[in-house]
Amino acid sequence: MWKVHAxxxxxxxxxxxxxxxxxxxxxxxxxxxxxxNGAGKTTLMRALATVLRPEGGRLALLGTAVTGRADLRAxxxxxxxxxxxxxxxxxxxxxxFVEYMAWLKEMPRRDIPGAVQRAVDRVGLTARADxxxxxxxxxxxxxxxxxxxxxxxxxxxxxxxxxxxxxxxxRIEFRALLRDVGADSCVLVSTHLVEDVAAACTGVVLLDxxxxxxxxxxxxxxxxxxxGDAGDSATERGYxxxxxxxxxxxxx
Amino acid sequence: MNADDDDIxxxxxxxxxxxxxxxxxxxxxxxxxxxxxxxxAGRVAPWLAAAGALMLAAVALEQTFTSLPSLVLLLAPVAxxxxxxxxxxxxxxxxWELLASVPRFGLGLLLxxxxxxLAAVIPLLxxxxxxxxxxxxxxxxxxxxxxxxxxxLGGLTGVDRAALGLAAAWAGFVIVPSLAxxxxxxxxAAGAWPGWAAAVVALxxxxxxxxxxxxxxx
Numbered sequence: 001m002w003k004v005h006a007x008x009x010x011x012x013x014x015x016x017x018x019x020x021x022x023x024x025x026x027x028x029x030x031x032x033x034x035x036x037n038g039a040g041k042t043t044l045m046r047a048l049a050t051v052l053r054p055e056g057g058r059l060a061l062l063g064t065a066v067t068g069r070a071d072l073r074a075x076x077x078x079x080x081x082x083x084x085x086x087x088x089x090x091x092x093x094x095x096x097f098v099e100y101m102a103w104l105k106e107m108p109r110r111d112i113p114g115a116v117q118r119a120v121d122r123v124g125l126t127a128r129a130d131x132x133x134x135x136x137x138x139x140x141x142x143x144x145x146x147x148x149x150x151x152x153x154x155x156x157x158x159x160x161x162x163x164x165x166x167x168x169x170x171r172i173e174f175r176a177l178l179r180d181v182g183a184d185s186c187v188l189v190s191t192h193l194v195e196d197v198a199a200a201c202t203g204v205v206l207l208d209x210x211x212x213x214x215x216x217x218x219x220x221x222x223x224x225x226x227x228g229d230a231g232d233s234a235t236e237r238g239y240x241x242x243x244x245x246x247x248x249x250x251x252x
Numbered sequence: 253m254n255a256d257d258d259d260i261x262x263x264x265x266x267x268x269x270x271x272x273x274x275x276x277x278x279x280x281x282x283x284x285x286x287x288x289x290x291x292x293a294g295r296v297a298p299w300l301a302a303a304g305a306l307m308l309a310a311v312a313l314e315q316t317f318t319s320l321p322s323l324v325l326l327l328a329p330v331a332x333x334x335x336x337x338x339x340x341x342x343x344x345x346x347x348w349e350l351l352a353s354v355p356r357f358g359l360g361l362l363l364x365x366x367x368x369x370l371a372a373v374i375p376l377l378x379x380x381x382x383x384x385x386x387x388x389x390x391x392x393x394x395x396x397x398x399x400x401x402x403x404x405l406g407g408l409t410g411v412d413r414a415a416l417g418l419a420a421a422w423a424g425f426v427i428v429p430s431l432a433x434x435x436x437x438x439x440x441a442a443g444a445w446p447g448w449a450a451a452v453v454a455l456x457x458x459x460x461x462x463x464x465x466x467x468x469x470x
Binding site: 046051072073076077079081083085087088089090101104106148 | 351
């Protein structure tokens with residue numbers, strides 16, 4: 001069973017069809033979602049998080065079809081989601097916020113305090129657990145966002161630009177966390193930072209203009225680049241080469 | 253003292269060190285539950301204050317200008333709409349996108365927040381009604397009917413837009429003509445309460461059915 005299975009998926013972002021005929025099947029592991037600005041990464045994330053209803057095509061999450069009038073409760077219980085613009089309640093402490101999200105995810109009440117403590121520990125916010133959200137720095141807020149996403153041990157974890165605002169040390173810790181969660185869950189990480197993908201992801205999904213350009217193992221991305229391609233690392237050169245090749249085929 | 257004793261002592265020491273390290277690194281003691289809905293209260297408080305100020309002004313005006321139709325009765329139907337809309341609005345809720353991805357998002361949460369807002373605003377209406385001596389049915393039922401109507405229409409337009417539209421319609425079709433003619437309309441006459449009670453029941457049923465079948469509860 002695929003954790004995510006999309007066939008000819010179309011999702012609208014406002015008036016624009018931001019995801020247009022996407023075929024994608026993802027199993028367990030850490031998948032990096034790459035693509036230029038406007039490629040449809042965030043729209044795809046929002047559809048997978050059940051925030052946006054697909055316009056057409058088929059989408060199944062954790063074995064349940066989520067198009068039409070599906071009952072989403074069971075799927076949503078097993079979801080973790082960090083939106084690109086992570087909104088929070090400034091007067092909540094980190095612990096209160098993660099507790100509230102755990103309650104919203106219908107976790108059993110007696111499991112919540114322990115799960116919250118574990119999630120806060122895993123993102124390295126133990127010392128700030130009882131600080132109000134409005135006193136946190138950008139990187140700490142992002143980590144609080146990751147904590148609420150993982151608090152229910154999700155089967156499908158969707159992280160939209162999770163490494164924005166994290167310093168080098170935190171990014172390295174975060175990659176270890178991703179590998180840990182990705183051992184038996186499906187993790188989809190959208191990012192602009194190609195090096196995050198090379199370091200932490202098992203697979204890569206490359207989007208452009210709402211369609212799948214390429215997917216394969218993270219190591220395979222590096223092999224696609226030649227020395228003449230734009231980029232400072234083998235992975236970046238592979239990224240540029242694939243996009244350029246795709247744009248050459250598709251009439252603009 | 254023999255070799256076995258040394259082995260056992262070494263084992264005990266290793267175990268003790270391991271347990272101590274585990275206690276050191278493990279999760280701290282969990283504090284008691286403190287489920288302060290501080291975020292919600294913080295966001296809704298200004299709107300609740302606005303509703304309170306509105307009712308206070310209505311009481312003051314009604315007691316000062318006795319020739320005017322009852323402003324408390326005219327404003328009571330729409331006063332709860334301010335905090336209700338604020339409690340369930342995409343614009344005032346910073347975590348809206350997160351909420352839209354959780355299983356509890358839907359009718360239960362909508363009703364929970366609406367009840368919280370009503371629980372805060374109804375005492376204000378009660379005070380205003382008591383100060384001006386109006387029958388409770390006439391300030392309570394219209395407010396509940398308008399709240400239920402906002403939730404029912406909310407499935408189509410969003411609760412906040414529905415509340416705004418209903419308040420504007422009430423102001424345009426009832427409040428302004430009443431002030432112009434200096435007479436309370438028939439819908440706010442003493443005998444009108446069974447109609448309002450029926451409207452509350454019917455609109456609440458529509459709201460429940462609509463939100464139960466509409467996963468994008470906005």
